[in-house]
Amino acid sequence: MKANKALLLSVVLSACVTTLPPAHVITHPERADARLAVSWIGHATTLIQIDDRFVMTDPMLVDTVAAGLSHRMVGVPISPKDVPPLDAVLISHVHFDHLSLDSLASIEHKVRRAYMPEGGLVYLSNLPFDAVDMRKWEGSSDRGMEITAVPVAHVGPRYLVDTWVHAFTGWVVRYHGITVYFSGDTAYAPADFRATKARIGHIDLALLAIAPIHPRSIMRKVHMDPEEALDAFVDLGADHMIPIHFDTMTDSTDAPHEARDTLARLVRERHLESRVTILAIGEQSVVIAK
Numbered sequence: 001m002k003a004n005k006a007l008l009l010s011v012v013l014s015a016c017v018t019t020l021p022p023a024h025v026i027t028h029p030e031r032a033d034a035r036l037a038v039s040w041i042g043h044a045t046t047l048i049q050i051d052d053r054f055v056m057t058d059p060m061l062v063d064t065v066a067a068g069l070s071h072r073m074v075g076v077p078i079s080p081k082d083v084p085p086l087d088a089v090l091i092s093h094v095h096f097d098h099l100s101l102d103s104l105a106s107i108e109h110k111v112r113r114a115y116m117p118e119g120g121l122v123y124l125s126n127l128p129f130d131a132v133d134m135r136k137w138e139g140s141s142d143r144g145m146e147i148t149a150v151p152v153a154h155v156g157p158r159y160l161v162d163t164w165v166h167a168f169t170g171w172v173v174r175y176h177g178i179t180v181y182f183s184g185d186t187a188y189a190p191a192d193f194r195a196t197k198a199r200i201g202h203i204d205l206a207l208l209a210i211a212p213i214h215p216r217s218i219m220r221k222v223h224m225d226p227e228e229a230l231d232a233f234v235d236l237g238a239d240h241m242i243p244i245h246f247d248t249m250t251d252s253t254d255a256p257h258e259a260r261d262t263l264a265r266l267v268r269e270r271h272l273e274s275r276v277t278i279l280a281i282g283e284q285s286v287v288i289a290k
Contacts, residue, residue: 019063022077024282029054030084036178036204036288040279041078043248044098044184046207050175053087053145057171057182057207061103065096072248077282080106088147089114092184093168094123094158097249115140115147117169123158136169137199145175150196152186154222172200178288181206181236185245187221188228193235205287206238209245211259226263230270240287241276248281 022042029047031037039047044058061080063072089111091099099120104111104127111129121133132140134149141147154168170192171182181196181203197203210229212219219225224232226243233241246259260278267276277285 019072019075021075022282024077024280026078026282026284027082029078029082029284031284031286033290034286034288035176035290036180037284037286038205038207038242038279039078039284040242040244040281041076042072042074042281044092044209044245046182046242046244047078047083048173048180050145050173050178050180053175054084055088055090055173055180056083056086056107057090058092058098058100058184059089059103059107060097060100061106062100065100065102070097070249073250074248074281080110083107083110086111087142087145088112088173089129090147090171090173090182091116091120092152092170092182093117093154094120095185096158098184099123099158113142115149115171117149117167119167134169145173148172148174148200150181150200151189151192152183153189153192154185154187170196172196172203174200179203179205181208181238183208183224183232183244185209185223188224188232190231190235193232197235197237203236203238205240205242206233206236207242207244208232210243210263211246212254213259213262214253226259226266229263230266230272230276233276239275241272242285242287243276243278 026039029039037049043060045060046057048055061076108127114131116133118133118135124131136151139148150170150172152170173180208229210226212223213225
């Protein structure tokens with residue numbers, strides 16, 4: 001009960017948050033020197049470049065979601081006009097901070113196709129791009145780019161009365177021999193990660209959520225903490241990791257920068273500095289250079 005009250009208070013206080021401007025601004029995300037590059041837009045939103053293809057995960061390009069109840073602490077570092085044409089948009093689940101309809105509307109003419117978890121199409125309407133929903137382990141191929149829905153452990157409903165309780169997924173993108181894993185939101189589910197490794201094979205980069213952490217009695221059922229995210233990184237057998245889903249929204253009782261600082265300490269303790277890159281919102285990493 002105490003944990004529930006603390007979480008409710010954090011949600012209420014989030015409505016009073018002042019959104020700060022990002023320290024890093026993205027105006028030209030395309031990298032001529034990269035085979036694989038990732039820009040972190042904040043929360044679960046990343047812009048992935050694999051050679052000539054661009055993929056965006058869980059676009060949240062607005063400062064508030066859920067009718068203004070949830071605010072960004074750090075503003076959006078890229079304008080919709082600077083988002084390149086997107087070959088794919090990957091939606092991990094339909095919660096307001098991951099399926100932001102206002103954000104999708106702001107880039108609707110740049111999206112070739114959106115990929116939704118099973119049942120997720122019911123939430124999309126009046127948008128001009130193609131969209132498909134996919135079951136666990138279902139794959140889709142588009143002009144040489146392969147996208148596969150992979151299992152994670154989360155919850156699905158957007159509204160309390162929803163029937164689509166299983167509308168959540170992780171994603172794997174493979175193009176030109178480069179493979180990227182995107183967790184979306186998930187609890188630590190080693191069997192799922194190991195099954196993904198067994199089915200998918202080599203993974204170049206894992207984009208893994210590391211927060212919210214507290215109250216842990218609630219969050220552990222649906223969210224990894226930094227230590228669990230590193231364990232998932234090992235389970236997946238990925239070469240590199242970029243953490244996501246921290247320092248963006250007030251959605252927990254975490255201390256400021258707790259997830260980032262904890263992860264940085266664990267990375268040092270496990271001697272993973274060459275394999276784990278912690279980005280600030282608006283920063284970009286070239287994971288594989290040309």
